[in-house]
Amino acid sequence: MRIVLLGPPGGGKGTQAALLSEALGIPHIATGDLLRQAVAAGTPLGREAEAYMDAGDLVPDDLIVAMMRERLREADCRKGFILDGFPRTRQQADAMEAFVRMDAAILLEIPEEVLLQRFAGRRVCSECEAVYHVTGNPPEVEGVCDACGGTLIAREDDREDVVRNRLRVYQEQTAPLVQRYRDASLLREVDARHGIAETHRRLLEVVSGLGSMRKP
Ligand code: AMP
Numbered sequence: 001m002r003i004v005l006l007g008p009p010g011g012g013k014g015t016q017a018a019l020l021s022e023a024l025g026i027p028h029i030a031t032g033d034l035l036r037q038a039v040a041a042g043t044p045l046g047r048e049a050e051a052y053m054d055a056g057d058l059v060p061d062d063l064i065v066a067m068m069r070e071r072l073r074e075a076d077c078r079k080g081f082i083l084d085g086f087p088r089t090r091q092q093a094d095a096m097e098a099f100v101r102m103d104a105a106i107l108l109e110i111p112e113e114v115l116l117q118r119f120a121g122r123r124v125c126s127e128c129e130a131v132y133h134v135t136g137n138p139p140e141v142e143g144v145c146d147a148c149g150g151t152l153i154a155r156e157d158d159r160e161d162v163v164r165n166r167l168r169v170y171q172e173q174t175a176p177l178v179q180r181y182r183d184a185s186l187l188r189e190v191d192a193r194h195g196i197a198e199t200h201r202r203l204l205e206v207v208s209g210l211g212s213m214r215k216p
Pocket of ligand 1: 009031032033035052053054056057058059060064084085086087088092157166
């Protein structure tokens with residue numbers, strides 16, 4: 001199954017994609033995580049991407065498309081994958097359609113005021129990228145990742161001014177993709193306001209309905 005998760009930044013795509021990946025046994029591929037790893041490793045891609053990311057702007061399409069083309073060729077993608085944070089522009093969606101056919105795009109819907117609260121409390125593991133929230137999804141030990149023991153930090157681009165820019169970029173460049181997938185009859189919508197477990201349950205329900213809808 002090949003799924004695109006759509007929705008505004010901070011809406012829970014990373015958390016839900018990770019849960020869905022475990023439930024379906026297919027990889028979770030997050031462009032933001034791949035880029036942050038490239039920045040941490042100091043690769044040429046990372047060096048080029050860093051300033052855009054710090055400002056909350058999009059990294060140029062050609063860099064992202066080349067990165068994803070490589071990633072989706074890897075063996076673990078043969079049975080399917082969940083895309084989180086890609087495509088984010090019309091150009092990326094066009095490029096992707098030239099090399100892969102998706103089964104569904106699932107929109108995680110959430111109002112902007114809920115998003116702003118979520119950003120303020122979001123923490124990520126500096127080692128393994130696991131995502132927490134100080135009140136909504138706290139780790140067992142404050143500041144320490146349950147999965148790997150790494151230190152939890154606030155993301156550099158979760159500052160309020162950067163967040164506002166990221167939301168504006170989402171509305172301008174990524175939200176129009178929703179209509180594109182709707183027109184292609186690939187869109188499904190999930191109300192993502194109800195906490196992690198409930199959203200996961202709703203998402204699984206939508207995904208289990210997909211099998212029957214797919215063309216042979
Ligand atoms: P995310 O973790 O998905 O919120 O992504 C963090 C940052 O990485 C974004 O604000 C962008 O700067 C960059 N980024 C991630 N995915 C993409 C993409 N598909 N196209 C362009 N930039 C991206």
